[in-house]
Amino acid sequence: MATPSRPSSGQRTSFPSPYEQPAPAGAEGWQSLYPYNMLFQPERRAVDEAKFWFCDSQHWPTVLKPFETIGPELSTKCLGQFNTRHFLVPPANGVECRIHQGYVYHHPLTVERDEAAARVPEFRRRAGYYFAHWDALLDNWKRKVLTTIRELEALRFTELPDVQPYEEIERGVGLDATETLLGGYDQLLALCHRAWQYHFEFLNLGYAAYLDLFQACGQWFPGIPDQAVAAMVQGVDMELFRPDDELKRLAKLAVELGLEHLLTVPCPGQDTLDAVARAPRGRDWLDAWEAARDPWFNFTSGNGFYADDRYWRDDPALPLGYIRDYVLRLRRGENVDRRVTELVAERERITGEYAALLDPAQRPDLEAKLRLARKVYPYVENHNFYIEHWSMGVFWRKTRQLSALLHRAGFWPGESDMLYLTRDEARGALFDFASGWARGSAPVGPDHWPPEVERRRRIVRALATRRPEPALNRPPAAVTEPFSIMLWGITSEQVRSWLADCATTGDLTGLAASPGRADGPARIVHSPAELDLVRDGEILVAPVTAPSWAPVFGRIRATVTDIGGVMSHAAIVCREYSLPAVTGTGSASTRIRTGQRILVDGTAGTVTLLD
Template structure:
């Protein structure tokens, strides 16, 4: 036959002719799984139908829509295309083959007719529910009509929009149709071979209902929900659905009827049936090598598999989020502030172990310099984790002693004593940090033994935390200068209609602004090279990143031109690639993963965003104009005060950003050393992958180093017994699961959770109230203006590729490494921050609204929510929920 093949004759290699659903079902039949008999009307039949009726050019013309086209455009295009199919005629040779194939199933037998698109049921995109299914169809004429309707459903508005988002061209899709004998199902449902709620691969989730499965897939009936252990096939939990109706065959179609009284409240699946389905599901997942979303039916106790597709939106495995926030050390207070703002997520085990002692030592040294020796005893100050989240811990008695010496310490800070403040950072903190990094950068990690590598990591981490203590004195100095100028300006200078004080502090250079200009300049240089901009836009970011790592030019870019471009981009990373997204050294920096910076270059290449040089010039010109106007109307005394405070604030503000931008100066080298250790441990069999090193405890890593397992790169990979190194099999994955669960929690700003602590210290914390409810979230208005746009909630650099021009950037916090996204954002919303934080400063430079310190934005907002950000009022209101 030219257009129809039996299911048993197709497999996973026949995607182009059988579509995703058909290819998967054929593979299941070949492997011996219980699949109802049937056949495939191949994509060649779709093409012949379209060609015979002359639809091709009209389909492509109507479907030529951009990915951001409004829903109305997709609806209109869909209606015009589907009208064509309704009036089309099935060619005679296709009709004849269809009649013959139906006769083999039984001429009057009921069949199910299901769409099977070539861009469907794929590992990267399931397209679930995008095309149509018709059940209990009888007779040649009705089946032929159902086939045409399936072909037509390739062009539903939701299918067209889905493909546009996935960047699948209309000319690249075809549709096959699966025709199978109907299963007279007593019960049906869906089986996930991994738990979609928490991503656990050792748990299966089953939804089950009486009757046909169409109601289960469509969500029109209550379903029993079961969780089954993948190993033992034991049912771990059940939740009754309270089903009141079921879907049953009726004539040529289906209908809904009340559930018979005998089935009301009765479990759809007993333990044995659930175990049997779990066994089938596990074997099917093994066949395809990935977790599967499986539709099934039971008829007279026999299970039938109706469909299997990859689960494409499965989260990484995680446990249940924590609810108990008990503290490890009593008699003290715990705060998530200062350096903790650079650690928004739970810490990975190795970093948690190493940073505890490092921060404690650097903080103790700072207290000695600022408040005098003998102030603190052992254990007075710590840096523990609670549910993986970092906290500063201060013993109550130590807090009282420190409070008594606060005023002398503030005076010392104001005078720049103890190597603090702007002068201390310039002359001591920054040069000392740079020297330490330079010293270790002269040593090749590959030539150091395991002990030297681990010692180097500790030294560099200590240098970084010591540097941050210097930055901690820069931030209040800069903040004080801005607050003093703002207060003077608002009370003694500002008139009705005058701009806010922050305008006088814009237009200056700082590390984040220089990084932005560097990327913009690279994009402008690329535009001037014939064909380069177009080639860079055509190559996916992932491919560009691989080409940078491998040194070979991507397809479409000449080798010499690529070398020049790569050299310029490498220069950018040399200057700015150390900026951290998160202080946890398990998180890559741009020097390791340049994808976010590549996205920004492509953003500028696409003709979007502002010229940062021009924006800075305009800001500086307006600042100078406003300054001259203010001075012209002030008397001598106020003029002197205004100028003195203004110059102080203007000198301090950029230094704060420069200081923060260099916190991660040691991180690229530190990460290279850890990856070298990880490579050696993986070769020795201690861990599975080099990246697993971040999930070891420090004691485990030290034991491996002391045992000599990380000394040589060419140890030969000898197997190591569990007694040699205390790392249990599966421990790394268990820790990852726990980390993912903890990441879904909202860590309290202070512990223990006491009302009096919130009253005393709540206003000092960087995050706002974490108990907010309702459609309006309140925070701090840090940059003026109002914007209504879609929210994009980003957890870290792994999500940066999801950022689109015009989105509202929503994050727990931002660091200078996030600045590349500000060019794309229409507004910024964070859980943590304030009017003098990095987010507010950069948002004001970009002229976009910012609402910070909301406490709950990342928990209460979802990707795609339409929100109104009011940077004047400090509110974020949900206008429309995603999908609503």
């Protein structure tokens, strides 16, 4: 494919080809960092250039280190298996995945109309069984996930002994400590794979039930806004909000116990907990803290896809900072709770008004689709806590333990530097370490890996200096794949917006994700580390938000993101927190500057630059 073509108006009609995009300075040879099957290979150029790829900055907004490719590899594999091999979802198989200059790109795999129609009976049989037995199967799912987490927690990566214990000689064990070490690494990867399979076991069924309601409403009520359909399922109980609810409960308890002065100090941390422990009735509060910590503080400030995400359970400064904000708001007499009663009332009002427009014979169909959508809808968010946050939090913790073990053996300069190896390379380095121990001689890794890790570190830094293209190659005439539209917000209109030369001036258009209007100064946030900079009354503008950012929503007036559809995490969380939101703007985080006053219309899906 040639360089993106431009008509006389200057607007391009296609995105760059990955084969013709030069690497950022200092990132030459970046392809050596990633698995071959995740790259655009020269011999596949004709095939891959014929496909439209969009950047999944909703899940991977920053450059991936080599080991972190386990996220896009396993998630796309497991997404595909449930669409294609388990449930035979009629319109879509899954997505192909590539890494280009450190960023993740997807190509949706649609199903031809005839094949999609042929799938419908079997999909109804298989999905229908899950829908009919949803509660029992979901209870079983939770048991399976908790078992996986316990198995991950049980893994230990410890120093190898000088010699095997004599008792093993007497018992004729015939194995050494590397059996546990190497097997533990294989088990770590296998458990991660298992967790990602569980992730998708129910997920696309939740989307399918919502999509069925969405499409039926489009037929019954031509022109119905997307937000009206979304409002019909809002206000349901979700475990994903439980961590934030626990923070609010702890803030209220601090006020009740007279401890709020200890929890509103600047930069609270471990010393804050020590001060509470010495205070009268402080033990009561700390007991509540410990009860909330397990499991609800297995929550990351990011999204769980990166090894350096900070977790509440490991860094008490994170939850204590949010508790401090809630205590201060309670002091001001503010209500810190979600307005669930109002959300439910609005849900029932909108549902009733549209139901009244139907012929009485059609209303049972609407009620049945609503019951199903409301039953399965919570899983669309709840799985995030159990998989992305809790399971992956344990996975990354164990990965860092193993990396530190090899760091102490001289394999790399930093404790977490195994992240600069792919998981297959890490297995090789681990065997090198084990083999050297077994022989009583020095392994090769301490000579081979340190300079290579430093080379890769420099490349990752260089890749991070350039924002990724939102898409690659020529777009289709129309985007029709429903899951791409709902989850990522990849619509024909959005693609046209990306193609426009919109790096100049002008207002922004995105998806109407959560209703309402708000104006105020913008606060650009590119990573969770910048959340502490958010001030009361600002409008959060980010490439993407994470569910764990919910405690910050009490400070802000609205949210704007670069990517995300009406069923993205940002859209769902903002609706549940009654916060206006526009998602899928494409470039808000780069076109708007911190302090610039903007008007967010979450009902119309527009962002107006006021100055």
